[in-house]
Every structure is written in C-alpha cells, then in structure tokens.
Amino acid sequence: MTGPAGGVELTGIVKHFGGVAALRGVDLTIGPGEIVGLVGENGSGKSTLMRVLAGAEVPDAGAVLVDGVPLPAGDIHARLNAGVGVVFQEANVCPELEVAENLYLGHCASTAGVVSWGRTRAAASAALAEAGVPLPPRARVRDLSQDDRHLTDVVRLLARGVRVLALDETTASLTDDYVQRLFDIVRRARERGTSVVFISHRLNEVFDLCDRIAVLRDGAMVAVRVAGETSEEQVIRDMVGRALADKVLRRPVPPGPVRLALRGVTAGRVTEPVDLDLRAGEVVGIGGLVGSGRSTLLEAVYGLRHRTGEVTVDGRPLRPGAPKDSVAAGLGYVPEDRRAHGLAMEMSVRSNAMFVASGRQSWRRRVSRRADEVVLDQLRGRLALKASNVDAPVRTLSGGNQQKVVLGRWLAGQAGVLLLDEPTRGIDVGAKAQIYEIIQALTEDGTAVLLVSSELDELLALADRVLVLREGRLRGWFDRGARTEAVATAMAGSTG
Amino acid sequence: MSDQDAVTAAAAPAAAASASPGPAAGTADPPGPAGDPGPAPAAGGAAAGAPAAEPVRAGGVPAAGGLAGAAGTGWRARAVSAARGAPPWTGVAVVLLLMVIGLIATQPLFVSYLNLNNVARGLAIPLLLAVGATLLLTTGMIDLSIGSMLALCTMVTAGCFNLGLPAWLAVLLTVLAGGALGCVNGLLIAKAGLSFFVVTLGTMAVYRSAAQLPTTGISVQLSDKPGFDLLAWLGDGEVGRVSVPVVVSVLALLAAFFVSRWTNFGRQVYAVGGNEHAARLAGISVDRVRIAVFALNGLLVGVAGVLFVGRIQAGSPLIGAGIELEVIAAVLLGGTSFLGGQSSLAGTTLGVLFIAVLQNGLNLVGVQALWRGVVTGAVLILAVWVDRLRRGGAQ
Numbered sequence: 001m002t003g004p005a006g007g008v009e010l011t012g013i014v015k016h017f018g019g020v021a022a023l024r025g026v027d028l029t030i031g032p033g034e035i036v037g038l039v040g041e042n043g044s045g046k047s048t049l050m051r052v053l054a055g056a057e058v059p060d061a062g063a064v065l066v067d068g069v070p071l072p073a074g075d076i077h078a079r080l081n082a083g084v085g086v087v088f089q090e091a092n093v094c095p096e097l098e099v100a101e102n103l104y105l106g107h108c109a110s111t112a113g114v115v116s117w118g119r120t121r122a123a124a125s126a127a128l129a130e131a132g133v134p135l136p137p138r139a140r141v142r143d144l145s146q147d148d149r150h151l152t153d154v155v156r157l158l159a160r161g162v163r164v165l166a167l168d169e170t171t172a173s174l175t176d177d178y179v180q181r182l183f184d185i186v187r188r189a190r191e192r193g194t195s196v197v198f199i200s201h202r203l204n205e206v207f208d209l210c211d212r213i214a215v216l217r218d219g220a221m222v223a224v225r226v227a228g229e230t231s232e233e234q235v236i237r238d239m240v241g242r243a244l245a246d247k248v249l250r251r252p253v254p255p256g257p258v259r260l261a262l263r264g265v266t267a268g269r270v271t272e273p274v275d276l277d278l279r280a281g282e283v284v285g286i287g288g289l290v291g292s293g294r295s296t297l298l299e300a301v302y303g304l305r306h307r308t309g310e311v312t313v314d315g316r317p318l319r320p321g322a323p324k325d326s327v328a329a330g331l332g333y334v335p336e337d338r339r340a341h342g343l344a345m346e347m348s349v350r351s352n353a354m355f356v357a358s359g360r361q362s363w364r365r366r367v368s369r370r371a372d373e374v375v376l377d378q379l380r381g382r383l384a385l386k387a388s389n390v391d392a393p394v395r396t397l398s399g400g401n402q403q404k405v406v407l408g409r410w411l412a413g414q415a416g417v418l419l420l421d422e423p424t425r426g427i428d429v430g431a432k433a434q435i436y437e438i439i440q441a442l443t444e445d446g447t448a449v450l451l452v453s454s455e456l457d458e459l460l461a462l463a464d465r466v467l468v469l470r471e472g473r474l475r476g477w478f479d480r481g482a483r484t485e486a487v488a489t490a491m492a493g494s495t496g
Numbered sequence: 497m498s499d500q501d502a503v504t505a506a507a508a509p510a511a512a513a514s515a516s517p518g519p520a521a522g523t524a525d526p527p528g529p530a531g532d533p534g535p536a537p538a539a540g541g542a543a544a545g546a547p548a549a550e551p552v553r554a555g556g557v558p559a560a561g562g563l564a565g566a567a568g569t570g571w572r573a574r575a576v577s578a579a580r581g582a583p584p585w586t587g588v589a590v591v592l593l594l595m596v597i598g599l600i601a602t603q604p605l606f607v608s609y610l611n612l613n614n615v616a617r618g619l620a621i622p623l624l625l626a627v628g629a630t631l632l633l634t635t636g637m638i639d640l641s642i643g644s645m646l647a648l649c650t651m652v653t654a655g656c657f658n659l660g661l662p663a664w665l666a667v668l669l670t671v672l673a674g675g676a677l678g679c680v681n682g683l684l685i686a687k688a689g690l691s692f693f694v695v696t697l698g699t700m701a702v703y704r705s706a707a708q709l710p711t712t713g714i715s716v717q718l719s720d721k722p723g724f725d726l727l728a729w730l731g732d733g734e735v736g737r738v739s740v741p742v743v744v745s746v747l748a749l750l751a752a753f754f755v756s757r758w759t760n761f762g763r764q765v766y767a768v769g770g771n772e773h774a775a776r777l778a779g780i781s782v783d784r785v786r787i788a789v790f791a792l793n794g795l796l797v798g799v800a801g802v803l804f805v806g807r808i809q810a811g812s813p814l815i816g817a818g819i820e821l822e823v824i825a826a827v828l829l830g831g832t833s834f835l836g837g838q839s840s841l842a843g844t845t846l847g848v849l850f851i852a853v854l855q856n857g858l859n860l861v862g863v864q865a866l867w868r869g870v871v872t873g874a875v876l877i878l879a880v881w882v883d884r885l886r887r888g889g890a891q
Contacts, residue, residue, distance in 0.1 A: 054777065080779045092777055094770030096838035097763075105778035106764040115758045156778075 006032035006067055007195045008053075008084065008164040013062035015048055015219075020399045020426050022048045023059070024219045030164070030195040035186065037210035037227070038199045041239055041454035042290050042336070043425050045219040046199050047089075050168045053197070054086035055079045066164060085157030086166040089173075091149040092156075093141045099152055100124035100137035103159045127159035131185050147178040154185060165189055166197040171205055172291075183209055201290045203232045203492070215239055232492040236289070237484070240456040240491075250440050250462045252480070256280030258315075259448040260301070260331070260417045265309035267300030269293045269472040273309060276467070278417065280446040283439065285463030287456065287478075289491055292469040294452045295336055298419045301450070302326050302333040313417060327356060332415030334406050336422045336452075338399075342406045345395040349387045352394045352405050353379060356413030379408040382441065384434055400431020407438060418442070421452045436462065456484055456491075584831025585843030587882060592850045595857060603860045611856070613739065617732075619852035620741030623845065624800045625823045626830075627745070627752045628793035630844045633827055634756070635769040635789055636836025637685070640696040642797050642823065643816035644703035645677050649801025651707045653727070654716040654811025663723030667730070670805075671798035677703060678794020682787035700820075707813035715812040718805065731806020741803045748796060753841050765789055770837025822872050826851050828879035831886075851875065 008030050015023040023045045030036045040046050051057035053064055058074035065071070066082045079085070093102050100121045101108060109119040124137035133151045141149055150170055157165060167186070171179050186196055186209065200206050206213060207227055215223045215238040223238040259280050264273040270293040278284050288294045300307035303323040311318045313329040326333070335341035343352050354372055379385055383404040387397060394405055403423060410418060420439075424432045439449060439462060453459045459466055460482060468475040468490040475490040599606040606612075625642055632639055639645075652673045656666035677699070684695045718724055733740040756762035767775040768785045776782050805811055828834060829850060830843025851872070858867065 056777070076777060077779050086777075090773075092771060092774035094767055094774060094837055096770050096833075097766060101763065102774075106760060106767045106775060106780040107778070108760055108763060110760055113759055115760060115763065 006163075006193065007034070009065040009068070010049070010053065011063050011065065013049060013052055013064075014060045015045075015052065015057065016060055021219050023052070023062075025062070026216070026219070026221050028197075028214055028221065028224075030197060032163075032193045032195055033190050034212070035190055035196040035198055035210045037206035037213040038197055038216065039201075039203065039206055039213060039235060039239060040216035043422075044216040044239075046216055047168055048219075049216070050086050050088070050166050050197070050199065053079075053084065053164075053166055054088075055084075056086075080160065083161060083163035084166075085160065085162035085164070086168060087150070087153050087157065087170050089169040091146070091153045093149050093152055095140075095142040095149075097141060098137065099128070099135050099139050099141060099144075102141055102152055103127060103137075103156045105156070124159070127155055131155045131158050132181070132188070133185070147174050150174060151178070151181065151185075154182065158185070158189065162194065164195045164197075166199070168199045169201070171200050171202065179205065203235060203289075206235075207232065233485070233488050236488045236492050239289075240454055240488070250283065250436065250443070252464060253281035253443045255282045255464075256446055259313065260450065261310075261312045262301065263310040263312075265297070265300060265307055265311060267305050267307035268296045270296050270300070270469070272473040274467075274474065276450075278448045278450055280416075280448050281443045282465075283443060283449040283451055283463045285459040285466040286450065286452045286469060287459050287466050287487060287491060288469035288475075290454070291471070292491070293472040294469055295421055296472075297469070298333065298421050298450065298452055302331060302419055304333075327360065327413065327415075330414065330416040331419065332356070332410030332413065332417065333419045334403075334410070334421060334423055336425065338402055338406060338425070343394050343402060346393050348391045349394050349397065349405055350376060350390040353390075353408050353412055356409045356415070360413065375412045379404075379411060382411065383408050383438055398428075398431070400427035400434065403427055403431070403435065404438070407435070411442075416446070417448045417450070419450045422454065423451070424453070424455070424458065432458075456487055460484065460487065583840065583843070584833075584838075584883075584886065585840055585846050588829050588831070588843065588846050588850050592846060592853060595850070595853055599853070599857050599860065603857070605860055606856070609737075611860075613737075615852050615856045616742050617739045618855075619848050620739065620745045621800045621803060622819070622823055622826065622852070623745040623848045624741075624748055624796050624803070625819065626826050626844045626848050627748050627841065628796035629820075629823045629827045630830075630832055630839050630841055631752060631756065631765060631789050632793050633769075633824075633832050633834070634765050634836060634839040635786060636772075637692040637786070637789070638696065638820075638824060639678070639681060639692070639790065639793055640820050641677075641681060641700040641703055642793070643819040644700045644707065645674060645794065645797045646801050646804065646816035646819065647813050648677065648703045648707040649674050649798050650805045650811040650815065651710065651716065651813055652811075653802055653805040654718055655710065657721070657723065657727065658716060658719050663726040666723075667727075667802050670802050671795055674798020674801060675791050675795040678797065679787060679791040681794070682790025685790070686783040686786040704813075704817075711813065713813055715808075715810045715814070717810045724809075727802070727806040728809060729806065731803050731808070733806075741807070744799065744803060748799065749841060749845060756839070756841065761785070761788070766837060766839075768836075769839075818869075821876065822851060825872055825876040825879060828883065829875060831883070833883055834880050847879075 010026060010028045013023050013026045014021075026045070026049060028036070028038070028049070038046055038049070048057060052059045055071070055074050055076040055078065063070045063073075066084060069082075071078045071082055071084070094105065103124045104120060108115045108117075109123060110116055121137045128135055128137065131154070133155050135144070135148060135152065141152060144152065150173070154167070154170070165186070167182075171182060174182060186198070190196060198206065198210055210227050213225050213227050213230065213235055214221060215225075215235060217239060225235065256279055258277045260276075260278040262274050262276040264275065266273050269291070274297060276284065286294045286297060296305065299305050301311055303318065303321050303326045305321070307320050311320075313326075313331055316329055318329060318331075319325050339345060350372060353376060357375060358367070376390055385404045385408060386401050394402060397405065407423070424435055427435070443449060451459065451463060460480070464480055466478045466482065466487065468478065468487060470491060478487050478490070625646070629639065629642070649670050653666050653670040656669050657663060661669070681696055681699055684690055685692050718727060730740055735743050756765060764775065764780050764785050767778065767780055768782050772782055804815065826847035827844050828847070830840055830845070830847035832839040832843060854871065855868065858871070859865070
C-alpha cells in the first residue's frame with residue numbers, strides 16, 4: 001500500500017475541552033520525505049493536535065489518514081500498525097529498564113513465550129547503530145542523561161519502522177550538541193521517505209530543519225509557508241498577530257506614584273538585569289516568545305522563584321521567595337495556567353473568589369457568609385461575573401468567567417499591583433473584551449498592571465509601554481502605538 | 497491459636513534489632529548501625545556490600561552520570577552514591593546477616609532444627625503473599641485486602657470440605673475464589689478508574705465481613721473425613737525435612753521470578769509500573785495487565801488460604817488482620833520501589849526472612865510479642881525512606 005501518494009493527512013480536526021475550543025478544524029498534510037515545522041504560541045493547539053495524531057486523544061471531528069487510509073480515532077494499536085509515532089515533550093521511557101527493552105517495550109523477541117534477551121539486545125544494537133546513537137543496549141535508562149533518554153525514545157520509534165514521525169518539543173530540553181544529533185537522525189529518516197512533523201519554539205531550529213512551516217493560532221491553521229520563501233518575522237507575525245476587527249485601545253490614565261519598582265532583577269533564564277518602574281494607573285506589557293523569560297520574570301517578582309536584585313512595592317522592599325509577603329504588600333498574581341495554578345476546580349466560586357481575602361485573616365476568625373456576600377456582590381458588579389450559583393464548583397463556569405473569578409480574588413483582596421500572565425488565554429472574544437474593560441476600570445482606580453501576553457496586538461492595545469525580551473535578554477522598549485512589525489522584529493532578534 | 501500467632505507474627509525491624517540485642521548482649525554494636533537513627537544501616541550495608549555484589553553489573557553499565565548530581569552531603573550523600581551501584585536489597589541483606597550472627601553468638605537455641613524449622617514454617621505464608629505483593633507493587637499498586645481475602649479463603653476451603661466436596665476440589669475452589677476476589681479489585685481499579693487505595697480499603701472491609709457472615713464470626717473445624725489428611729499434609733506436612741508450605745511458597749517464588757524475567761507479560765508488568773503512558777503508547781493493554789496482576793495476587797492468597805487451613809485444621813474468619821502491613825513492609829524492605837517499575841523478588845525473600853528472623857530473635861531474647869506493631873511500622877517507614885534516598889532524595 002506504499003503508493004507514491006504516501007504521507008499523512010490530518011483533515012478538519014476539531015477538539016473542545018469543556019467549553020473551550022482547542023482545535024477548530026485543522027488541516028495538515030505531510031508528504032513522504034518531507035519535514036513540516038509546526039509552530040504557535042502556548043495554547044495554540046499544537047500538542048493537542050499531536051495527541052490526536054498519536055491516538056491519545058479522540059477528536060470531536062476530523063480524521064487522520066495514512067496513505068489515504070483513515071485511522072480509527074483514539075486507537076493506539078492502529079497507529080503502531082500504520083507506522084505513526086510521536087515523541088512527546090517528556091521522554092516516554094521506563095527508567096528502571098535497560099535501553100534494549102525500552103526499544104521493544106512489552107514486545108521483546110521471544111520463542112514459545114520465553115523472552116530471548118540475546119535477540120532483543122542484538123536487535124537493539126542494530127537499531128541504535130542505524131540511528132547513529134552509540135548507547136549500550138544494556139545500560140539502564142535511569143543512568144542515562146536526559147538527552148540520551150530522549151534519543152532512546154526517538155530510536156524506539158525508528159526501531160519499529162515508523163513512516164510518520166512527530167517530535168513535540170523534543171529539542172526544548174536538549175543541549176545544542178544533541179539537537180544536531182537529533183537533526184541528523186531526522187534528516188536520515190527523511191531520506192528513507194519518512195514524513196516528519198517537528199514542533200519547536202526555537203524558530204531558528206525550525207528554519208534549519210524544515211521544508212515547510214505551518215502556523216497554528218488559537219486552534220486554527222493560519223498559514224503554511226515554504227521555509228525557503230519566508231522569514232522569521234513573517235512567521236512570528238503569523239503566530240502572534242491578530243487582526244482584531246474591533247481593535248480596542250485602552251484609554252490612558254495619567255500615571256500616579258511608582259507602585260512597583262524592579263532594580264537589577266535577574267531570575268532563571270532572565271539573565272540580563274531588568275529595571276522597571278510601574279506607576280499607579282499604568283499598564284506595562286512584557287512581550288517575547290515562549291521561552292524568552294516573560295513568565296519567569298512575573299514569577300520572580302511575585303516570589304515564586306529565586307531572584308537577584310531588588311523589588312519594592314510602594315517603596316517597601318520584598319523578600320525574594322515569599323509570596324505571602326507579596327500578598328501582604330498588595331501584589332496580585334494571575335498565573336498563565338488557570339486550571340493548574342489558578343483555581344481549585346472542584347471548590348465553589350465563592351471559596352475561590354475569597355481565597356486571598358480569607359487568607360489574610362486570622363485562622364480563628366469565623367467565616368461570615370454575609371461579609372462574603374458583600375464582596376461577591378461587588379465582584380458581580382465590577383466584573384460582570386456570570387455565575388448563577390456562587391456555591392457551584394468553579395469548573396462549571398466558562399473559561400472567561402473562571403478567569404474573572406481569579407481576577408476577582410485579587411480585587412476582593414485589595415491588591416494594588418496586578419501581575420497578569422496571559423489573562424485572556426483560552427477565553428472567547430466577548431470575555432476578552434470584558435477583561436480589557438476590567439483592566440481599564442482597574443487602572444482608572446489607580447491599580448498598576450504588569451501584563452504578559454503572547455498576542456502582540458493585545459499587548460500594544462492595552463499597555464502604555466512594552467518591554468520585549470528574547471532569550472532572557474532585553475530587546476528594547478516600545479511605546480503605545482508602536483508598529484507591530486517593529487516589535488515582532490525585536491522578538492525575533494537581529495538575525496533574519 | 498499459637499499457630500495463628502506464628503503466622504501473623506511475621507514481622508519486626510531494624511530499629512529494634514539494633515536497640516534490643518545491644519543491651520541484651522552487647523555484641524551487635526561494632527560496625528555501622530549503632531549510633532545513627534535511620535538509614536545508617538543501609539548506608540553501612542550498601543557500602544560494605546557493594547564491592548562483593550558489584551561485579552555482576554559493573555561491566556554492563558558505564559557510569560553515565562545523568563542523574564548523578566544527587567543532592568545532600570555527608571552520610572546522606574555517601575549513602576546515596578554507595579547505594580546507587582549496589583542491588584537494592586544489599587542493605588537488608590547485610591543487616592540480616594549481622595542479626596543472624598548476633599543471634600548465633602548469643603542465643604544457642606536459634607540454630608536448633610526445631611527453631612529454624614519453626615521460623616521457616618512461619619514465613620511460608622508471608623512469603624507467598626509477598627510474592628503477589630511484589631508483582632502488584634511493580635505496577636505501583638498495593639492490595640490492602642489480602643488479610644481479609646486470606647480469611648475468606650480459609651472459610652471457603654473449610655466450608656467446601658465440610659459440605660462434602662472432595663479435598664482436592666475444595667482446594668481448587670479456594671484458589672479460584674482467591675483469583676476472583678483479586679479480579680474484583682483489579683476490575684474496579686482498571687475499569688472504574690478508582691484508586692487502589694480506596695478500592696482495596698473497601699474490599700478489605702467487605703471480604704472480612706463476608707468471611708464472618710456464614711458462622712457469625714466463629715471458626716470452622718475441619719470434619720474428620722477422607723481427604724482430611726491431604727489438607728493437613730498441605731498445611732503441616734514435610735517433604736524430606738522441609739515443611740510443605742515452604743516448598744509451595746518457594747515454588748511460587750521461582751514461578752514468579754520466571755514470569756517476571758522471561759515472559760512478555762512479566763515485562764509488561766514492569767513497563768506499566770515504570771511509565772504507564774509509555775506502556776500505553778507502546779501498544780500494551782494497561783488495563784488487562786493491571787487486572788491480571790491483581791488476579792494473580794488473589795490466586796496466591798487462595799493458595800495461602802489452603803495452607804493455612806491445613807495448618808490450623810480449621811477455617812478462621814479472624815486471621816490475617818494486619819498481615820498486609822507486614823507483607824508490604826517486607827517487600828519494600830527488599831528494595832522494590834514504592835513508585836513501581838522496579839522490583840526484586842530476591843529482595844522480597846530477604847525482606848520476609850529479615851522480618852521472620854527479627855521476630856524470632858525478639859521472642860528468643862524475651863521481648864513481648866506486643867512490640868511487634870512498633871517494630872513492623874518502623875520497618876515500613878524506614879524501608880520507604882531508604883528507597884527515597886536511594887533514588888536521590890525527594891523528587
């Protein structure tokens with residue numbers, strides 16, 4: 001059945017999680033012997049698409065075809081038989097087992113039901129040699145470096161003779177040397193006619209390796225470009241540019257006194273010291289691609305990671321690594337991943353909204369429903385929070401209303417400085433507009449906002465000033481109304 | 497009832513080992529274990545045992561130090577680095593050896609055939625249960641209901657036999673009943689997606705009640721009919737000079753060893769425990785593996801039930817309470833990881849031996865049997881702690 005057509009085809013893939021659309025009818029075709037780069041910001045749907053390809057996720061609609069034959073949705077066995085293999089962000093290996101066994105996990109060569117370790121190891125040796133990965137087949141995976149574990153995972157698929165190979169952020173944790181080795185492996189696979197999907201946040205890798213580049217944004221395929229005929233800037237514009245018909249511009253507020261000050265702050269991948277003054281009524285945006293250090297910076301300011309340098313709120317210095325102090329100083333933080341870090345999904349809207357306010361009170365103080373009601377009423381009014389029953393679990397709300405609960409928690413806690421990481425991630429257009437209005441109203445009341453967003457237009461519409469980071473280093477400041485192209489260029493770097 | 501004690505009495509640990517022979521005899525002091533509280537025995541043990549045991553593997557694995565940067569300093573770091581190369585059961589082996597030497601030196605009764613045979617008979621059933629528990633723990637699961645299941649199985653044997661079924665059929669039905677009870681646990685966990693803790697805690701109560709219902713909690717004496725001798729032989733007979741339950745449990749141990757090392761089913765057990773997601777992606781039917789392991793565990797409990805009936809010549813709805821704790825302690829002590837994906841049946845055997853010898857030693861030294869819980873619980877916690885240190889600290 002290996003006709004000249006070959007390759008893999010994803011057609012009309014739709015997937016919803018709760019009320020949120022992760023994929024909205026995505027088409028993608030990869031021919032035999034072709035490498036397609038799949039890029040997009042966090043939450044654009046890349047990984048969901050890969051899980052659908054792998055059969056680990058059943059799509060609401062759409063099909064995966066190999067050589068024109070559709071594969072049953074969510075059937076991992078069918079993928080194995082058709083030669084479809086996905087390497088995920090985490091190396092999928094069993095650390096306590098040896099390399100050879102990991103290559104044939106649970107399906108080792110056997111005679112009359114008795115596993116032949118000799119044959120298994122010989123086959124593993126051959127597969128490792130063919131892939132150019134000099135690992136001893138008897139080494140225990142536990143004793144390997146992370147890089148070698150990832151290569152083991154890749155060889156596992158090659159050893160099974162995959163004809164469709166997908167690499168989901170496999171290079172994210174690899175050292176440069178290993179990235180090159182992986183590229184060699186992938187290029188050899190291409191020569192054998194394998195169709196390859198390559199996902200990476202590092203655009204230079206994508207341009208280096210891929211024949212075509214497909215861009216996902218908000219669960220939709222916005223562009224497929226030939227690598228040799230486009231530029232990093234163009235791809236970044238595809239990734240972050242949003243042609244909002246109703247382009248909202250926040251009405252600026254005259255800035256008040258400095259509320260949050262950063263002096264020489266470095267943390268994790270943010271290696272160049274950051275200085276920043278954030279005034280009452282001001283919104284400062286932080287732009288950059290995933291991995292640029294934008295979220296790291298917010299986490300460091302809030303006290304979730306180690307940092308150097310000085311952070312002051314209303315002139316009072318904050319101890320590093322102490323979120324409790326940050327809350328007491330009036331700092332509020334809305335994390336990027338609402339479900340994992342923002343909300344207790346099974347708890348009521350009321351409890352979630354009162355997290356901060358009640359956390360600031362003594363353990364002995366009795367909970368007063370009436371006092372809660374007053375606060376909740378204010379939130380309903382200020383946030384246009386639609387929750388028919390505040391005692392229902394917060395998971396029953398739509399994404400937009402959930403985000404309002406997270407925001408509302410800080411209003412109830414009277415935070416004067418808000419750190420917002422992707423506040424409009426995964427919520428619909430209407431709720432986005434409401435969040436923008438809330439930010440407007442907050443700044444008019446003198447709240448200062450530090451905002452991270454992967455949507456460039458959102459950043460430029462809301463922020464008074466935008467700081468651009470690339471690979472942990474400052475790439476410049478931009479004022480309101482700066483051209484999208486100029487900022488995209490700063491995010492991409494000088495090369496290109 | 498003294499028999500019952502002998503079986504449930506298969507437990508007691510290191511803390512008390514170095515605590516009690518010390519004052520009693522003053523010989524068990526010299527090497528590592530004395531001063532430091534916790535993992536010191538394992539540290540000394542691993543360090544001492546490493547050179548001897550290492551050649552087995554030293555050739556195969558180059559020390560590619562991906563994980564080598566383990567945290568910690570001083571004895572902790574040394575314990576971790578020493579333990580990394582040695583088999584996981586080195587620590588328990590060395591402490592067991594020291595304990596045996598101490599007992600031989602101070603307790604003349606210890607080496608008598610009578611005493612050793614008694615120890616061996618006492619550890620047969622825990623060993624049988626520990627084999628099943630090892631397979632389960634390899635998949636990252638624990639069955640808390642084995643004590644209740646054991647009691648229910650003894651009632652099945654005694655009931656079937658007294659109702660007139662031939663002895664061999666009563667035995668067969670008991671083993672199958674054990675398999676079925678295990679299967680129920682496995683199905684609830686794999687198919688209904690419940691946690692093993694919840695399910696087996698629940699069935700622990702259910703099976704215990706079910707064992708007590710037919711006779712309102714009273715044990716059932718085997719009636720004296722043809723076939724009685726077969727049951728009695730199974731529970732208390734001898735082959736040569738070795739007790740039958742010991743032979744049975746060693747056979748089960750060897751069978752489990754073969755299956756887990758040389759069959760793809762056995763290797764899938766490791767894969768499921770080591771990385772469930774990877775196993776699924778590799779086309780392994782994770783649910784089927786889980787159910788099968790719970791069923792196997794149940795079968796072994798069934799066999800243990802038969803041996804038990806033969807031994808006390810009755811079915812008892814009350815036996816086996818708390819035995820799951822002792823079994824799990826022995827398995828963890830033997831170096832099987834709490835996290836799954838890795839196990840050692842050799843270590844399990846040593847763990848069971850360790851607890852049995854410790855128990856016996858405490859009896860010989862004259863420590864009250866009431867101390868057993870303190871000692872078993874401490875061993876359990878210690879074993880998990882050492883396991884964690886071995887893996888390079890908190891993860």
